[in-house]
Every structure is written in C-alpha cells, then in structure tokens.
Amino acid sequence: MSISNPLPLALVPGNSFIHNVSPGPKMILVVGYVILAFSTQNIIILYSMAAIAFIFAIWAGILRTFLKGLLILLPIGSSLLALQILAPAVEKPWTAAAELGPVTLYIDGLYYGFVLLGRIFASLAIALVMLMTTHPSDMFTTFTKLRVPYTLNFMQAMTLQLIPVFQREVGIILSAQKSRGMKGSGFSAVLPSFIPVFVGAIERVQQLSISLESRGFGSTGHKTSYRKVKGKWSDTAIAVCSIVIMATLAVMSIMRGSWNLSDQITFSANFVLGLFLLVAGTFLTIVTITIAFMFRK
Amino acid sequence: MSNPIIQFDDVSFSYAGTDSFALQSVSLEIKEGEYVAILGLNGAGKTTLGLCVNGIVPTMLGGNLTGKVTVGGLDVSEYPVRELAKLVGIVFDNPEFQMSQMSAAEEVALGLEHAGVPHEAMHEIVSDSLAMVGLAGFEARSPLGLSGGQQQRLAIAAVLAMKPRILIMDEPTSNLDPIGKQEVFDMAAKLNGEQGMTVIVIEHEVEVMARYADRVIVMDGGRVVMNGTPQEIFSRVDELAALKLRVPEAVALAKQLEARGVWKGDFPVRTETAVDRVNAMLKA
Ligand SMILES: Nc1ncnc2c1ncn2[C@@H]1O[C@H](COP(=O)(O)OP(=O)(O)OP(=O)(O)O)[C@@H](O)[C@H]1O
Ligand SMILES: [Mg+2]
Numbered sequence: 001m002s003i004s005n006p007l008p009l010a011l012v013p014g015n016s017f018i019h020n021v022s023p024g025p026k027m028i029l030v031v032g033y034v035i036l037a038f039s040t041q042n043i044i045i046l047y048s049m050a051a052i053a054f055i056f057a058i059w060a061g062i063l064r065t066f067l068k069g070l071l072i073l074l075p076i077g078s079s080l081l082a083l084q085i086l087a088p089a090v091e092k093p094w095t096a097a098a099e100l101g102p103v104t105l106y107i108d109g110l111y112y113g114f115v116l117l118g119r120i121f122a123s124l125a126i127a128l129v130m131l132m133t134t135h136p137s138d139m140f141t142t143f144t145k146l147r148v149p150y151t152l153n154f155m156q157a158m159t160l161q162l163i164p165v166f167q168r169e170v171g172i173i174l175s176a177q178k179s180r181g182m183k184g185s186g187f188s189a190v191l192p193s194f195i196p197v198f199v200g201a202i203e204r205v206q207q208l209s210i211s212l213e214s215r216g217f218g219s220t221g222h223k224t225s226y227r228k229v230k231g232k233w234s235d236t237a238i239a240v241c242s243i244v245i246m247a248t249l250a251v252m253s254i255m256r257g258s259w260n261l262s263d264q265i266t267f268s269a270n271f272v273l274g275l276f277l278l279v280a281g282t283f284l285t286i287v288t289i290t291i292a293f294m295f296r297k
Numbered sequence: 298m299s300n301p302i303i304q305f306d307d308v309s310f311s312y313a314g315t316d317s318f319a320l321q322s323v324s325l326e327i328k329e330g331e332y333v334a335i336l337g338l339n340g341a342g343k344t345t346l347g348l349c350v351n352g353i354v355p356t357m358l359g360g361n362l363t364g365k366v367t368v369g370g371l372d373v374s375e376y377p378v379r380e381l382a383k384l385v386g387i388v389f390d391n392p393e394f395q396m397s398q399m400s401a402a403e404e405v406a407l408g409l410e411h412a413g414v415p416h417e418a419m420h421e422i423v424s425d426s427l428a429m430v431g432l433a434g435f436e437a438r439s440p441l442g443l444s445g446g447q448q449q450r451l452a453i454a455a456v457l458a459m460k461p462r463i464l465i466m467d468e469p470t471s472n473l474d475p476i477g478k479q480e481v482f483d484m485a486a487k488l489n490g491e492q493g494m495t496v497i498v499i500e501h502e503v504e505v506m507a508r509y510a511d512r513v514i515v516m517d518g519g520r521v522v523m524n525g526t527p528q529e530i531f532s533r534v535d536e537l538a539a540l541k542l543r544v545p546e547a548v549a550l551a552k553q554l555e556a557r558g559v560w561k562g563d564f565p566v567r568t569e570t571a572v573d574r575v576n577a578m579l580k581a
Contacts, residue, residue, distance in 0.1 A: 011399065013399075135399065136399070137398070137399075137403060203394070204394050207389065207391060207394040207395065208394055208395060208397055209357075210348075210353055210357065210358075210389075211389065211394070211395035211452075212397065212407070213353065213357055213378045213379070213382075214351055214353065214378065214382055214385075214386070214387045214456075215382055215386075215407055215408035215411070215455060215456065215459065216378075216379040216382035216383065216408050216411040216412050216459065217379070217407070217408075217411050218379060218411070221413055222413045223410055223411055223413060224409070224410050224413050224414055224415055224416050224419070225410055225416060226402065226403055226406035226409070226410055226416070226419050226420075226423070227403070228416055
C-alpha cells in the first residue's frame with residue numbers, strides 16, 4: 001500500500017526549484033511573511049503575498065495538496081467575514097448596507113475583515129508551501145544549526161514523520177472494519193477507528209523509540225547528515241531579496257500607520273449583501289455537513 | 298573467538314510497576330563469534346534478555362535489576378544505550394514499527410548520522426548495507442511502501458550499517474514467508490561465518506535453529522533452564538515436551554522409532570542426518 005494521500009502537512013516529494021531551495025531561506029520567508037502580514041493593513045500587499053505563495057505552490061507542483069491544506073480557511077474565513085459584516089470591529093457610527101430581517105449588515109467592518117483574513121491566508125499559504133516542499137530531516141538539520149533545543153526539534157521531526165504512518169493505519173483499520181461489515185466511510189466510521197489507532201500508536205511509539213535508541217539516536221555528540229543541505233548562491237539571493245523587500249514594505253506600513261487603505265477602498269451596499277449571503281451560506285453548509293456526518297447512521 | 302563478549306552474572310529483573318520477575322537469576326556467557334539461539338514460550342523473558350544486552354533494560358525500560366550484565370567489558374547499567382549501540386545491533390519482529398524515515402537510504406543512515414560518521418563516507422556504507430541484505434538499488438524507496446520481508450531486511454541493514462560486533466534478532470522472521478525466512482537466516486549465518494559477528498536469534502523455528510546455531514538456550518519463567526549445543530538440547534525430548542516446546546521433526550521421528558526399538562544411539566537434529574541414518578538402516 002502506498003501513501004497516495006498524504007495529509008496536507010508533510011512533504012510532497014518532488015524535485016522542483018522550490019523543493020531545492022534550502023530550508024534556511026524558506027524559514028526566513030515564512031517568518032518574514034508573518035511579520036509583514038501583522039505589521040500592515042494594506043490588503044493589496046496581503047493578497048499579493050498570498051498570490052505569490054500560490055505561484056510557489058504551482059511552481060512546485062503541489063497545488064492539489066496545497067489547496068487541501070487551505071480548505072481550513074473556508075470555515076475560518078467565512079465566519080470571520082460574516083462577523084465583521086454583522087458587528088464591525090471599528091468605532092461607530094456604522095454605515096448600514098442592508099436590512100436582512102432582524103439583522104443589519106454594515107459596510108464599515110468589511111475592510112478590516114479582509115485584513116484579518118489576508119493575514120491568516122498569506123501566513124498559512126507560505127507555511128504550507130514550506131512544509132510541503134521541505135524534507136523533514138533537512139528542516140531538522142537546519143533547526144539544529146539554529147540551536148533550537150534538541151527535544152523540541154526532535155518532537156516536531158517525529159510528528160511530521162508519524163503523520164503518513166498514522167494516515168496509513170487509519171486506512172488499514174477502516175478497511176478492516178469494512179470487511180467486518182462496519183461502515184467504512186464518513187465521520188461515524190472514522191471516529192471508532194481512532195481508538196485502535198491510538199492504542200496502536202502508543203505501542204508503535206514505544207517500539208520506535210526503542211529502535212531509534214538502539215541505533216544511537218539521541219546522542220549529544222556531533223551529528224552528521226546523510227542529506228547534504230547545500231548552500232547555493234540562489235539561496236543567499238532568495239534570502240537577501242526576501243529580507244529587503246519585506247523589510248521595506250513593513251517599514252513603509254509602520255510609517256504610514258499600518259497603511260490602512262479603507263478610505264480609498266470602499267464597498268458598495270450590494271457587494272456587502274452579496275458577500276454576506278455567500279459567506280453565511282458557506283458557513284452554514286459546512287456546519288450542516290459536519291453535523292450530518294457525525295449523526296449519519 | 299574465545300573471550301566472553303556477553304556475560305550475565307546472576308541477573309534478575311522486574312519491570313517497573315510489576316512484582317513478577319521477567320528474568321530470574323540468569324547466569325550465562327556468550328563468546329565472541331558464537332551463534333546462539335534462544336527458545337522459550339511467550340513471556341519466558343527472551344525479549345527482556347535481549348534488551349539487557351544493549352542496555353534498553355534497565356536504562357530506558359526501567360525496573361529493578363540485580364546482578365551484572367557485561368557486554369564487551371562494559372557494565373550495561375553504567376553506559377547510555379547510544380554507547381552500547383556501537384557494539385550491539387538489535388532488530389525486532391515488527392519491522393514496520395521500526396521505520397521512521399522517508400527513504401530506505403535515510404533509514405539506514407540514521408544510526409550513522411547520530412554516530413557522527415562523515416557525510417562523504419555515508420553513501421558507501423548505506424549502499425553496502427543495503428546490498429548485504431539484498432536491497433541494492435532500493436535507496437530512494439519509501440520504507441512504508443516495502444513488503445514485510447523487505448522491511449525486515451531494511452531494519453537489519455539499518456543495524457548492520459553500524460557495524461556492530463553483536464547482532465540480536467528478536468523473532469525476525471515472524472512476518473516472513475518461507476523464502477524470506479531463509480534469506481534472513483542465510484544472511485545471519487554469513488555474517489557469523491565470514492565476519493565472526495556474534496549472533497543471537499530469538500526464534501520458535503527449531504529446525505532452523507538446529508541447523509545454524511552453535512548453542513541453544515531455553516528459557517522458562519525468566520530462568521535459563523537449558524543451555525547447550527543443539528544436539529544436547531534437542532535430545533532432551535521429554536524435558537522440552539514438559540516445557541511445551543517442539544523438537545525438530547527429525548528428533549521426533551527418531552524418538553518414535555526408538556520407542557519401537559528401531560532407533561539406536563544419538564538423535565539426529567538435522568533432517569539430512571536422519572535421512573542418512575534411516576537410509577543406512579534400510580540397507581542393513
Ligand atoms: N515493558 C514491559 N513492562 C512490564 N512488563 C513487561 C514489559 N515487557 C515485558 N514484560 C513482562 O515480562 C515478562 C517477560 O516478557 P518478554 O517480553 O521478555 O517475554 P518473551 O519471552 O520475549 O515473550 P514473547 O515470546 O511473547 O515475545 C512477561 O511476563 C511480560 O509480561
Ligand atoms: Mg519477545
């Protein structure tokens with residue numbers, strides 16, 4: 001059985017340019033993204049950052065898995081925007097866009113809603129690109145170089161390595177349950193399968209740690225690496241460019257009072273109404289589907 | 298070939314939180330270059346005995362250990378497992394649970410990385426180790442995508458890469474088909490014969506043990522109850538039966554023939570010996 005469907009967190013093997021960038025510059029990019037995203041309120045910058053992460057994902061050939069990882073934004077984003085339309089996080093007075101039965105929709109909070117969403121969107125997108133194109137042991141090596149405490153580093157490396165294993169285990173248990181006449185899909189089937197998975201996981205983790213320890217894992221001495229993390233000129237170039245561009249934008253944002261464009265960018269009442277129907281509909285659909293899955297017989 | 302590389306000196310052990318003994322007053326010596334088979338029912342203490350040799354017991358799996366285990370002159374309770382890992386390699390029966398890397402090559406390299414072997418030397422050691430277990434060319438394959446037998450051989454390669462002086466295999470073939478079993482035992486015999494590696498195999502297949510082992514140790518209830526050559530041990534048919542352990546088919550046959558007054562002399566532990574003897578009897 002192969003791991004055909006890795007969870008959108010682990011490496012998607014490949015040999016693209018993005019895959020071959022060292023973990024160092026990628027980490028700088030991720031940290032830079034987060035800092036810039038939270039120091040600016042300029043939605044053009046925020047959504048351009050997200051678009052760049054998309055381009056990276058396409059370039060690396062990981063778009064499908066990447067989009068799966070971004071699905072988490074659907075419930076977060078839709079509830080966030082709906083909330084800002086119903087109860088803006090800006091000072092009153094608010095401008096009403098429409099009356100929808102007992103609720104009033106406001107225009108004023110929408111810009112801020114897009115800012116919040118853009119921040120999460122950009123940071124998540126770049127983090128996914130990094131996780132999906134970086135080999136865990138390369139990341140491990142780099143973290144060690146950065147003197148991240150060994151145990152912490154080890155824990156994250158182990159977690160990443162165990163993800164495909166667990167995924168496969170769930171698959172095996174589901175098909176075993178199916179062959180015993182139990183339902184093999186949907187939430188109600190996944191739920192009981194977690195019990196054997198976790199019982200198995202404890203045993204597995206113990207056996208794995210015995211095996212790792214027996215092979216000298218955890219030695220405090222000098223460690224070498226089978227995979228060579230090569231320092232390339234392109235890595236330096238990427239690191240320098242990202243730092244310069246992002247630092248400039250961050251400084252400009254801070255100097256302009258976070259560069260809020262809400263005065264220039266205004267939304268029409270109809271846009272707000274349409275968007276609200278869309279996000280509220282999305283959110284309710286997600287909730288309904290989740291509940292339906294949980295109670296499916 | 299004659300120094301004891303492993304020495305158990307009146308060793309008793311109970312796992313933390315239990316008051317029963319997993320090992321009880323075990324004393325034994327294993328010489329460098331020996332091929333030793335350990336037999337015993339479930340719960341007899343075989344795995345615990347193996348784990349004592351590389352210090353997992355008592356360093357990692359804690360409990361109450363009395364007596365002394367010396368391996369290559371080192372008292373195991375005084376050295377960290379990672380030191381003993383240079384001396385002792387150990388593989389278990391569930392290879393899949395021992396895999397953690399994304400490719401076979403990295404799985405094999407893991408121990409080397411932690412031992413600080415230079416990057417330049419690693420590639421050759423990795424491909425040699427993979428070739429040794431018949432997995433040449435499997436470097437880039439995902440360990441999880443291999444068959445059970447291939448995984449088991451990969452686990453062995455990962456241990457061999459560390460060039461241990463002692464190889465312990467705990468029921469290494471329980472997931473393998475007959476051909477896979479044969480491959481593992483042939484490989485261990487080769488390492489033992491050609492490189493003088495000390496091999497300890499925990500195994501239920503008595504035919505195989507009769508063929509390869511220099512010595513058979515039988516455990517029961519945490520104690521070593523028999524310790525001798527396969528010929529000596531497997532001739533004690535009634536004692537083994539009392540312990541609910543099988544004997545090789547050849548011995549069982551000879552035992553039946555003896556009861557009918559046909560068989561005289563030593564019991565044959567190997568099938569070929571039995572065949573020759575029966576053949577001779579038929580001609581006589
Ligand atoms: N981690 C542990 N914690 C507590 N008790 C344990 C642990 N591992 C083994 N034991 C107990 O120690 C005794 C010896 O177990 P051990 O695993 O050494 O036997 P074994 O001969 O290898 O058996 P098997 O053939 O089933 O592998 C058993 O009674 C077992 O229940
Ligand atoms: Mg055992």
